Amino acid sequence: MEESGGFRPLAGNLDDPPNSRVFLVVSKTQTEDTIREKFAEFGDIQDIWVVKDRHTKESKGIAFVKYARSSQACRAMEEMHGRCLSDNTKPIKVFIAQSRGSTSHKEVEDEELTRIFVMIPKSYTEEDVKDKFKEYGEVEYCSIIKNKTTGESKGLAYVRFQKPSHAAMAIENCDRSYKAILAEPRNKGASFEPSDYHSSSSRQPEALLHEPPAPLYPYEQYDYSLYDKASDARNQENVSKRLTVVSRVPLVQDQLYNLFDLIPGLEYCDIQRDMYSAFSHAVVQYQNISSAIYAKFKLHGFEYPPGNRLGVTYLSDGGDGTELLKKMASNMVAAQVNSIVWGPQVSQQYAPTGPVSIFIHVSLDIVKPLLSA
DNA sequence: CGACGGGACGC
DNA sequence: CGACGGGACGC
Numbered sequence: 134m135e136e137s138g139g140f141r142p143l144a145g146n147l148d149d150p151p152n153s154r155v156f157l158v159v160s161k162t163q164t165e166d167t168i169r170e171k172f173a174e175f176g177d178i179q180d181i182w183v184v185k186d187r188h189t190k191e192s193k194g195i196a197f198v199k200y201a202r203s204s205q206a207c208r209a210m211e212e213m214h215g216r217c218l219s220d221n222t223k224p225i226k227v228f229i230a231q232s233r234g235s236t237s238h239k240e241v242e243d244e245e246l247t248r249i250f251v252m253i254p255k256s257y258t259e260e261d262v263k264d265k266f267k268e269y270g271e272v273e274y275c276s277i278i279k280n281k282t283t284g285e286s287k288g289l290a291y292v293r294f295q296k297p298s299h300a301a302m303a304i305e306n307c308d309r310s311y312k313a314i315l316a317e318p319r320n321k322g323a324s325f326e327p328s329d330y331h332s333s334s335s336r337q338p339e340a341l342l343h344e345p346p347a348p349l350y351p352y353e354q355y356d357y358s359l360y361d362k363a364s365d366a367r368n369q370e371n372v373s374k375r376l377t378v379v380s381r382v383p384l385v386q387d388q389l390y391n392l393f394d395l396i397p398g399l400e401y402c403d404i405q406r407d408m409y410s411a412f413s414h415a416v417v418q419y420q421n422i423s424s425a426i427y428a429k430f431k432l433h434g435f436e437y438p439p440g441n442r443l444g445v446t447y448l449s450d451g452g453d454g455t456e457l458l459k460k461m462a463s464n465m466v467a468a469q470v471n472s473i474v475w476g477p478q479v480s481q482q483y484a485p486t487g488p489v490s491i492f493i494h495v496s497l498d499i500v501k502p503l504l505s506a
Numbered sequence: 507c508g509a510c511g512g513g514a515c516g517c
Numbered sequence: 518c519g520a521c522g523g524g525a526c527g528c
Contacts, residue, residue, distance in 0.1 A: 147521085158519050182522060195519060231520070238520050250514065278515060289513065312513075319515060439518095 147180075148232045152203040152301065155210055155231035157196040160222040165196075171218055172198050176205025197230055204301035211296055211412075215382035215441050224382070226440050229297070242318075242434070243444060246297035249304055250316040253277070255286040266292045270299020273446060277463065291316055295379070310497065314373075361368065372447050374400075374425045378415040379444040380437075392437055393417050398424035416448060 148154055157168065165181050172178060179198040183192050202207045206229060212229040253262060262275040273293040277286050294300045304313045376447040378389065390402040396419070404415040419425040425447070433445035 156520065180523095184519095184521070187522095193519080196519070226519075228519095235520090252512090252513070255525090276515075278513095281516065287514095291515070312511095314513085319516070320517095369512095477527065 145204065147199065148230070150203055151232070152229050152241070152297075153201065153206045154197055154199045154230040155206045156228045157198065159194055159196055159213040159218060160225075161192045162222065163192065163194075163196070163218055166196065167218055168196055175200070175209040175212065177201040177378040192194060197292040202301070202305060204298050204305055207296070207298035207301045211298055211381065223439070241321050243297055243442070244434075245318050246315065247273075247295070247300050248291055248293045248316040248318075249300050249313050251307075251311040251313045253286075253288055253290050253311065255288045257286065257290070259290075262290050262292060265311075266294075266303055269294070269303035271295040364393055366421065372422060372426060374419045374422050375448040376417045376419075376425055376429055377446050377448045378404075378413075378417060378432075379446075380415075380441060382413070382438065382441040384413045384415070384437075388437075389415055389417075392432065392435075393428055396424050396428040396431065 153310075155172075157166070163183075165183050168183070169178060169181055172181075177200060178198060179201055180197070182197045182199075184195040184197075185192050198206075200207065200209065210227045210229060213225065215224045217224055229246060231237060231239075231241060249266075251262070253265075256276065259266075259275045259277055262277065263272050266272055271294065273295055275293075276291050278289040278291075279286055292300075292303065294303065300315065304315065307313050315335065378393075384404060386402070386404050388488070389404055390399075393399055393402050398420040400418040400420050402415060402417045404413060417425075417428065429445045429447065432443055435443050435445075437443055
């Protein structure tokens with residue numbers, strides 16, 4: 134092991150292992166004790182540091198929590214971001230902290246935390262890779278690096294997970310022979326933030342993107358060369374006219390509908406509160422692929438409400454939505470939701486704090502055949 | 507003899 | 518908007 138300089142003897146372990154520290158923006162009234170109380174359940178806290186004014190000793194509303202493992206820090210971020218530590222305080226923000234040496238205070242994006250790079254036997258197919266890694270969390274996709282001419286595997290693969298904690302769990306716990314590490318983001322230069330209104334308002338989605346030829350099957354993979362690559366920070370995805378939206382903060386139907394309705398061609402927007410976490414999941418469908426790609430480009434990473442980054446990915450389950458709706462139906466039973474709402478958006482106040490009622494909005498026309506089956 | 511260690515995405 | 522203390526080092 135290398136000695137870390139000697140100027141700061143204790144600095145070496147602050148970010149070891151990488152991404153094991155969270156950066157908190159909290160109320161200035163929160164103490165180290167209240168933070169410890171709320172964050173201890175996610176793992177072994179090694180250090181808590183509430184940043185205070187050097188002279189007045191008042192909290193600056195900033196704190197760092199160091200965990201033993203990256204997966205613990207990621208879980209703390211996923212579970213605590215947007216929550217309130219106590220009554221009458223604002224929702225807190227939780228991010229993976231930048232490493233101490235970093236001068237940038239830009240947020241560490243989920244983009245950089247959810248994809249791993251692994252070494253695999255050359256005989257593995259993408260499905261094999263997925264089977265090996267799905268035990269750590271929902272795998273969004275796998276891709277194997279292949280010889281471009283012969284198509285033979287180079288024994289290297291990427292695995293994209295849904296959540297940062299899944300990727301961290303895989304890295305920490307998978308067989309050492311995979312040599313799993315976090316993948317470097319592909320387009321370091323390109324931003325996946327939504328572009329500003331000035332640059333986008335002058336161009337229509339149809340002008341920006343080319344509609345691909347009609348596919349034989351609704352959600353089959355398209356040739357990416359047809360697209361403006363810059364429109365999609367993550368390629369190697371199966372595009373589709375349906376999108377999944379993940380939000381750390383529970384959202385309600387009409388806010389999300391109105392947001393995605395900004396892009397022309399919205400067909401429906403169904404939201405579902407995850408009973409087992411603070412997440413909200415939603416399915417958004419557009420009339421055509423162009424609208425969906427444009428919506429993903431614009432809204433993936435968009436802060437809504439401010440401070441809560443939406444995760445937007447293509448939903449290409451290869452089906453017509455039946456499987457998803459079955460899942461929703463079973464979740465409705467589990468959640469003891471006995472009503473299915475159909476119709477225009479139901480008005481409901483956005484409630485960043487406090488309990489949010491479980492709310493599912495599904496077309497009866499689609500669900501009816503399922504219930505009778 | 508016989509298999510360690512290596513490692514990056516069609517822009 | 519919201520980013521970096523404390524403590525003492527084993528040859």
